[in-house]
Every structure is written in structure tokens, then in C-alpha cells.
Amino acid sequence: MILFIHPPVAKPAEPPAGIARLSGMLGSRGIKHRVLDANLEGLLHILGSSRRQPGRDDAWTVRAFRRRDQNLSSIKTPVLYRHLGRYKRTVMDLARVLEISSESYGADVGLANYQHEALSPLRSGDLIFAAERPEINFFYPYFRPRLTELLNGHQPGFIGFSLNYLSQALCTFAMIGFLKRRLPGTNILLGGGLVTSWLKGTAWNNPFSGLVDYFVAGPGEYEVSSILGIERPEEASYTPDYRAMPRSDYLSPGFILPYSAASGCYWNRCGFCPEKAEGNAYIPIPAGTAISDLNSLKEQTAPTLIHLLDSSVSPSLMEALSEKGPGVPWYGFARIGRHLTDLDFCISLKSSGCVMLKLGLESGDQGVLDTMQKGIDLGTASAALKTLKKAGIAAYVYLIFGTPAETVTEARKTLGFIAGHHDSIGFLNLAIFNMPVCSGEASGLETRRFYEGDLSLYTGFLHPGGWNRKEVRAFIENEFKKHPAVSAILKKDPPVFTSNHAPFFATDRCVSRW
Numbered sequence: 480m481i482l483f484i485h486p487p488v489a490k491p492a493e494p495p496a497g498i499a500r501l502s503g504m505l506g507s508r509g510i511k512h513r514v515l516d517a518n519l520e521g522l523l524h525i526l527g528s529s530r531r532q533p534g535r536d537d538a539w540t541v542r543a544f545r546r547r548d549q550n551l552s553s554i555k556t557p558v559l560y561r562h563l564g565r566y567k568r569t570v571m572d573l574a575r576v577l578e579i580s581s582e583s584y585g586a587d588v589g590l591a592n593y594q595h596e597a598l599s600p601l602r603s604g605d606l607i608f609a610a611e612r613p614e615i616n617f618f619y620p621y622f623r624p625r626l627t628e629l630l631n632g633h634q635p636g637f638i639g640f641s642l643n644y645l646s647q648a649l650c651t652f653a654m655i656g657f658l659k660r661r662l663p664g665t666n667i668l669l670g671g672g673l674v675t676s677w678l679k680g681t682a683w684n685n686p687f688s689g690l691v692d693y694f695v696a697g698p699g700e701y702e703v704s705s706i707l708g709i710e711r712p713e714e715a716s717y718t719p720d721y722r723a724m725p726r727s728d729y730l731s732p733g734f735i736l737p738y739s740a741a742s743g744c745y746w747n748r749c750g751f752c753p754e755k756a757e758g759n760a761y762i763p764i765p766a767g768t769a770i771s772d773l774n775s776l777k778e779q780t781a782p783t784l785i786h787l788l789d790s791s792v793s794p795s796l797m798e799a800l801s802e803k804g805p806g807v808p809w810y811g812f813a814r815i816g817r818h819l820t821d822l823d824f825c826i827s828l829k830s831s832g833c834v835m836l837k838l839g840l841e842s843g844d845q846g847v848l849d850t851m852q853k854g855i856d857l858g859t860a861s862a863a864l865k866t867l868k869k870a871g872i873a874a875y876v877y878l879i880f881g882t883p884a885e886t887v888t889e890a891r892k893t894l895g896f897i898a899g900h901h902d903s904i905g906f907l908n909l910a911i912f913n914m915p916v917c918s919g920e921a922s923g924l925e926t927r928r929f930y931e932g933d934l935s936l937y938t939g940f941l942h943p944g945g946w947n948r949k950e951v952r953a954f955i956e957n958e959f960k961k962h963p964a965v966s967a968i969l970k971k972d973p974p975v976f977t978s979n980h981a982p983f984f985a986t987d988r989c990v991s992r993w
């Protein structure tokens with residue numbers, strides 16, 4: 480038996496695409512395996528079983544514990560998503576139960592985070608410690624009996640973990656430590672987005688020997704096949720299999736179907752981007768295959784919403800979706816380009832089910848965009864935002880402040896651009912620039928380590944214009960967020976789940992579809 484595990488903590492809105500893809504590949508070749516969404520199961524276990532500690536009797540905590548069953552049920556009903564205020568309270572109350580319950584473990588856990596007062600996922604020594612002491616992990620009361628029951632009488636040859644986010648790292652290693660103790664002969668595989676970045680984006684010198692037997696970088700089908708000693712896949716891609724996932728348990732108003740039609744990015748030029756810095760190749764699935772996958776997955780899983788996971792959904796896939804897509808609401812990342820200024824094209828996208836596009840605008844200053852090699856013209860961005868608005872597609876705009884080419888002057892131009900287009904922007908994501916350690920840009924700047932830890936993917940740098948993180952943070956908090964037009968957009972953002980739930984709030988018309 481082979482077991483693939485998606486460990487806590489990651490947003491429990493939809494099933495994990497990585498292990499579903501591996502399951503599709505193995506299943507199509509008749510290889511027996513199991514998948515375990517330990518993230519969803521673990522969170523539901525804690526939410527359903529923890530008790531309020533004596534002395535924690537403030538009104539918020541009392542309400543959060545009293546209403547948790549009701550909240551767990553209502554977050555799965557479409558009606559909640561018609562009332563943003565009630566939705567926000569529901570999410571924050573569920574997160575409060577986790578936060579309070581995790582205090583006695585020296586941890587701060589939420590629906591998308593796992594922080595420990597002493598252990599950092601950026602330090603290999605701390606991850607090894609987490610593996611040596613699994614019983615101190617907040618999810619131990621869930622995974623000890625669950626893994627024991629699941630493996631009862633079985634010694635799998637391989638157990639694979641999909642580690643994509645820092646918030647999963649401490650729990651991943653706690654589970655690995657537990658399994659290595661129980662089943663020392665089982666091989667542990669470790670893959671996923673974060674592991675790919677470790678292998679490609681750091682001066683990797685495996686600190687986990689004895690715990691992890693195989694590391695897998697990238698999508699994984701070929702490498703996993705060769706590790707398992709089975710023939711390399713013949714197909715270029717396999718349809719993911721979500722049938723073994725608990726599809727009705729996710730915290731969303733219906734099943735969200737994640738689907739990746741490409742790995743890497745077809746643009747692959749932006750100066751700061753990890754896709755480029757890590758040298759990830761662009762490998763698309765032919766649009767016809769993607770459409771056929773989506774149609775068969777629609778029949779199999781009856782999704783409420785499709786989440787396209789591509790770094791940028793290509794214009795050719797958009798066209799194919801418009802022509803013969805599955806007719807289910809969908810959203811994903813797209814690059815701003817001329818195609819999004821064509822009203823007929825955007826109307827056909829809308830008819831195909833497109834409810835929201837996530838757009839990496841990054842800056843409202845042309846010089847900054849050019850220096851980053853974003854390939855975005857601000858005139859085109861302006862026209863695209865207005866056209867998407869006319870077509871009824873919500874824009875979720877991503878901005879980055881503090882890049883090497885930006886100073887407060889350029890940041891104010893970004894503020895001007897956003898304020899000037901506020902009625903065409905549905906949602907905003909604000910981030911402070913992090914310099915990938917392997918980025919070419921870092922070589923021309925004075926760098927310094929400000930993230931403690933040998934596994935850090937980012938390096939500090941001395942900003943050439945003196946626009947350092949402290950100043951950037953102050954600008955965002957005191958000036959950018961306080962602008963009335965920006966503040967009105969930010970208030971609409973669904974807390975914790977952000978873009979994963981934003982499509983349900985995107986437009987009046989799309990709410991009526993659910």
C-alpha cells in the first residue's frame with residue numbers, strides 16, 4: 480500500500496490538488512494507494528472536540544465555542560455568502576476556537592496558520608525537533624489514533640507528504656517523526672511546492688536524512704513513478720482523482736474543484752518571481768485535454784466552482800473554455816494583456832462561467848513595472864479593468880510594495896492608480912516585497928539575512944532608494960489602506976479564505992448562481 484498525506488495547516492476550502500493528481504496517475508495504472516486529507520480531518524477533529532478552557536470566558540470566546548457546530552454547518556451553506564458581515568463573524572469565530580485550543584500547546588493555530596512560540600518552520604533543527612517530539616504537536620490527538628487506525632495491520636512501502644506551505648511544515652515533520660517511530664521500515668517521500676522551493680531555491684544540503692528517504696521537486700508524477708519502481712507514465716498528464724476525498728466536508732458552499740492546466744508560467748520573465756528564479760519550466764496540458772478533464776471531473780464531482788491553479792491561465796485555454804468549457808463558474812490567475820481589453824472576448828469568458836480573475840498588477844508606476852519586466856502597460860491595465868467590469872467579471876488585484884525600483888513616489892502612483900480604478904476592482908491583495916535568495920536581482924544589491932533559518936527562501940536587502948520594509952509598512956498602514964477608496968475595497972475581502980472564497984462574493988449575479 481502507498482499512502483499520500485496532505486498535512487495541516489492549509490486553508491480547508493477545497494481538496495489538495497497535488498495528491499489528487501498522483502492518485503489519478505496511480506489509479507489509472509491500477510496501483511493500490513490511499514490518500515488522506517489530514518489537514519481537513521485534523522481541523523474538523525479539533526473544531527468538533529476541543530473544550531473551552533476554564534477562565535477563558537470573554538464574550539468572543541464563549542460565543543465562538545457555543546456556536547461552533549452551527550458555524551461549521553453554515554459556512555457550507557450558500558445563504559451565508561449573501562451576508563458578508565455574518566460570514567466574517569463565522570470565519571473569525573471558527574478561527575477563535577482553534578486559537579484558544581492551541582494555546583496550551585504553545586502554538587497559535589488558525590484556519591490557515593500554525594505558529595509555535597519556539598519552533599520555526601524556517602529552521603531545519605526545529606523541524607527535526609518536531610519530528611523527535613510529535614506528541615507536542617497540536618494535531619497529535621488527531622493524527623496518532625487516525626494513522627494508527629489507518630495503518631492497522633499494514634506496513635506501507637511508501638508514505639508521501641505533500642508540503643506546500645510553511646504553515647504545514649511543523650505538522651508534516653511531527654507526523655513523519657511519529658511514523659518513523661512506528662514503522663521504521665517505511666520509506667518517506669516529501670514533495671510539494673515548499674519542498675520544490677527548498678530544492679531549487681536554496682543552497683540545499685539535505686538536513687533531514689534518517690527522516691525523509693526521498694525528496695520530490697515539481698509536479699512529481701515521473702519522479703514518484705521511478706521511486707516506486709513502476710514504469711514512467713506514458714501520458715503527459717493524468718486527470719486528478721478526487722473520489723477518495725471527503726468532498727462534502729470542505730468549508731465552502733459546495734465542492735470547489737481545483738485543476739491545474741499547466742506547471743510553470745508562460746511569461747516567466749518577472750524579475751522577482753520564484754517561478755523564474757527557481758527555473759521552473761512551463762509545461763502546459765493541451766487545452767483540449769484540459770477541457771476534456773474538466774468535463775469528466777464535472778460529471779464525477781458536481782462542482783460549485785472550478786479553481787484553475789495555473790500561475791497564469793493562458794489566453795488559449797481561456798478561448799477553449801469560452802468555446803466548450805464545462806459551464807461551471809470558474810476563476811484563476813491571468814496576466815493582464817490586450818486580450819482582456821476586448822469586450823467580446825471578456826463577455827464570452829463570462830458566459831463560460833468566469834466569475835473572477837486574479838491579476839498580478841504589482842504596481843501603478845510604469846517605470847517599476849518595466850524594471851520588473853512585468854510586460855504590463857498601464858494603459859492596457861486600465862482598459863482591462865474597465866472591460867472586465869463591463870463584462871461582469873470581478874478583478875482581484877495583487878500589489879507588491881517595496882521592490883528595488885520603487886520609492887514612496889512610485890508607491891503613491893500605485894495608490895493613485897487604484898483609487899482611480901476603484902469601481903473596477905473587486906478585491907485587493909497587498910504584499911511587501913521579499914527577495915528570493917536565488918533571484919538574479921539580489922546579486923546587484925547589498926543583501927543581509929533577516930529571516931533566521933537555513934531554510935529561508937528570501938533574503939533581506941538594503942533598498943537602493945532607502946525604501947526599506949519599515950517605511951514600506953508604515954506607508955501601507957498609514958496612507959494606502961486609509962484612502963477611502965482603498966479601504967472600501969479591502970473591507971470586502973473575505974478574512975482568512977481571501978481569494979478562495981472571494982468568487983462567492985464577486986457579483987450579485989454570481990451569488991444568484993449558487
Ligand code: SF4
Pocket residue numbers: 744745746747748749752753754755790791814839
Ligand atoms: S506572470 Fe506571475 S507567475 Fe509569471 S513570471 Fe510573472 S509573476 Fe511569475
